[in-house]
Amino acid sequence: MDWMFILISLAKILGVIFGIILPLVSYTVYAERRVSALMQDRIGPNRTGIPLSLIPGLGLKDRQMPLLGGMGQPIADAVKFLLKEDFTPAHVNKFYYWLAPCLAMVPAILTIAVVPFGSSLWGVPMVIANVNIGVLFVFAVASLGVYGIVLAGWSSNSKYPFLGGVRATSQMISYELSMGLSIIPLFLIMGELNLPKIVEYQIQHGWTIIPFTNLHSFAPGLYKHHTWRGWLNWKEIVMWVPMMISFFIFTVAIFAETNRLPFDLPEAETELVAGYHTEYSSMKFALFFLGEYAAMITGCSLIVTLFLGGWHIPGIPDGSHGWIWGLVNIGCFFAKVVALLLFFIAIRWTLPRFRYDQLMRLGWIFFFELALVNILITAGIMAIFPN
Amino acid sequence: MPPLLFWTFAALMLIFGISVIAQPNPVSSALSLVVSFIALAVLFVSLDAFFIGIIQILVYAGAVMVLFLFIIMLLDLRSGQRKKAHAVTVAGGILIALIFVAELGQVLHAFPEGNRTAPALGAPVQDVQSVGHVLFTSYNLPFQIVAVLILVATIGVVVLSKKELD
Numbered sequence: 243m244d245w246m247f248i249l250i251s252l253a254k255i256l257g258v259i260f261g262i263i264l265p266l267v268s269y270t271v272y273a274e275r276r277v278s279a280l281m282q283d284r285i286g287p288n289r290t291g292i293p294l295s296l297i298p299g300l301g302l303k304d305r306q307m308p309l310l311g312g313m314g315q316p317i318a319d320a321v322k323f324l325l326k327e328d329f330t331p332a333h334v335n336k337f338y339y340w341l342a343p344c345l346a347m348v349p350a351i352l353t354i355a356v357v358p359f360g361s362s363l364w365g366v367p368m369v370i371a372n373v374n375i376g377v378l379f380v381f382a383v384a385s386l387g388v389y390g391i392v393l394a395g396w397s398s399n400s401k402y403p404f405l406g407g408v409r410a411t412s413q414m415i416s417y418e419l420s421m422g423l424s425i426i427p428l429f430l431i432m433g434e435l436n437l438p439k440i441v442e443y444q445i446q447h448g449w450t451i452i453p454f455t456n457l458h459s460f461a462p463g464l465y466k467h468h469t470w471r472g473w474l475n476w477k478e479i480v481m482w483v484p485m486m487i488s489f490f491i492f493t494v495a496i497f498a499e500t501n502r503l504p505f506d507l508p509e510a511e512t513e514l515v516a517g518y519h520t521e522y523s524s525m526k527f528a529l530f531f532l533g534e535y536a537a538m539i540t541g542c543s544l545i546v547t548l549f550l551g552g553w554h555i556p557g558i559p560d561g562s563h564g565w566i567w568g569l570v571n572i573g574c575f576f577a578k579v580v581a582l583l584l585f586f587i588a589i590r591w592t593l594p595r596f597r598y599d600q601l602m603r604l605g606w607i608f609f610f611e612l613a614l615v616n617i618l619i620t621a622g623i624m625a626i627f628p629n
Numbered sequence: 630m631p632p633l634l635f636w637t638f639a640a641l642m643l644i645f646g647i648s649v650i651a652q653p654n655p656v657s658s659a660l661s662l663v664v665s666f667i668a669l670a671v672l673f674v675s676l677d678a679f680f681i682g683i684i685q686i687l688v689y690a691g692a693v694m695v696l697f698l699f700i701i702m703l704l705d706l707r708s709g710q711r712k713k714a715h716a717v718t719v720a721g722g723i724l725i726a727l728i729f730v731a732e733l734g735q736v737l738h739a740f741p742e743g744n745r746t747a748p749a750l751g752a753p754v755q756d757v758q759s760v761g762h763v764l765f766t767s768y769n770l771p772f773q774i775v776a777v778l779i780l781v782a783t784i785g786v787v788v789l790s791k792k793e794l795d
Binding site for chain 2: 338379381382383384385386388389392407411412415418
């Protein structure tokens with residue numbers, strides 16, 4: 243039984259990391275390039291195909307290859323990163339210079355362990371580690387993510403990387419506060435820190451920010467609970483306001499935590515060359531680059547799990563109705579994640595960057611207080627409408 | 630948890646704890662402390678105290694030590710800038726450490742409960758709920774007092790760090 247558990251966990255870890263997350267990371271980079279091109283009226287990488295004509299016997303003529311809209315680009319990128327010269331400047335602190343890229347990638351991937359990415363498949367729950375304090379685990383691991391950036395900036399022993407590292411530290415500390423406070427209202431309502439149970443709650447009571455997904459008309463016969471009885475449940479209508487505020491603060495904080503525009507001050511290329519990874523080349527640079535996208539994916543999966551109902555879509559049964567539905571649920575989860583990733587990309591190519599003092603002011607003077615007031619509002623609503 | 634894991638992480642914690650004071654470079658010292666905290670958190674988790682283990686990482690490794698590192702980097706402390714330890718200071722330090730060890734031995738000796746093997750936990754502990762429950766019932770007054778103390782400290786920081794306007 244123990245061996246079975248270990249084997250199943252290993253299969254889940256390998257399947258999620260190598261089967262889903264890493265390909266998703268490389269294709270997010272591709273999507274970023276194509277979407278930015280689209281938004282700036284360019285074409286973007288659309289030429290790299292897979293050279294199937296090199297394989298004899300397929301009957302393809304010389305240099306004739308399916309282009310697939312440039313879908314082969316991530317493969318070419320990866321090969322380029324691996325084959326470029328890995329140059330270590332003489333002025334760096336060698337040990338920490340090598341340690342930093344590893345630390346940049348690990349926390350982003352470690353977080354996915356507690357996120358439920360599907361209902362169940364052949365009776366096996368689709369979450370790697372079903373722990374009772376899932377959300378706290380996410381915050382703990384995410385708070386370690388800053389070390390990679392700080393060490394990269396410090397060990398490079400040069401001006402701009404150092405400034406990038408210092409900026410990253412203060413930015414992440416500031417926004418971690420409002421990120422943690424912003425989801426306390428959720429726990430007040432749900433009374434649960436376990437992420438799979440948070441998804442279960444949303445299936446029964448409606449998604450956090452779209453609270454009518456459990457209406458009877460959406461899923462006839464599937465779910466017994468339908469609390470929105472013809473728009474008459476005032477508690478749920480009033481509770482919608484603090485939930486939207488929570489969603490707003492949390493999403494903005496995820497932008498800041500993953501160093502995405504409009505909060506990409508640690509690597510602001512117009513001010514700091516490339517910020518904390520200026521002195522890095524080849525695969526070590528790629529680890530920072532991919533670590534940022536992996537952090538984006540885990541951030542989006544968290545938003546989906548906490549606010550958008552996880553793997554649940556009204557009308558689609560869960561994995562106990564057959565393995566095909568289990569796969570569909572996994573597909574639903576990652577479809578939501580991809581939609582959010584495209585939103586992140588669209589924001590990046592739409593908004594200009596904040597100035598540094600504006601960023602700190604926004605975090606400390608606006609979001610921190612808003613999150614605190616939001617907790618008070620939620621507690622007040624719960625006191626006014628006791629069940 | 631198998632004893633092997635306990636010994637591994639206990640050893641890691643002690644080795645990196647020693648490394649905190651042995652490293653010449655302040656940044657290395659701070660990072661050793663981070664690793665030591667994480668190993669300590671693993672020991673908490675192995676005792677089914679998930680909440681305390683995670684808080685250990687979240688608060689100490691994730692927030693306090695990041696600020697430490699931040700200050701060390703901003704002050705640009707380099708290795709070799711440390712003062713040479715005086716013989717009297719070293720002797721005093723060792724003496725204090727010995728006194729603490731002796732006190733610990735005395736307490737453990739006078740505490741027979743420590744020799745008993747506790748029964749294994751039956752059901753998984755709902756530690757977040759139990760901590761919250763105890764905080765807001767039995768220890769409500771101390772909890773409120775601590776909250777006021779923290780508020781005072783926060784206001785103090787704002788007042789002290791605010792620039793003089795006139």
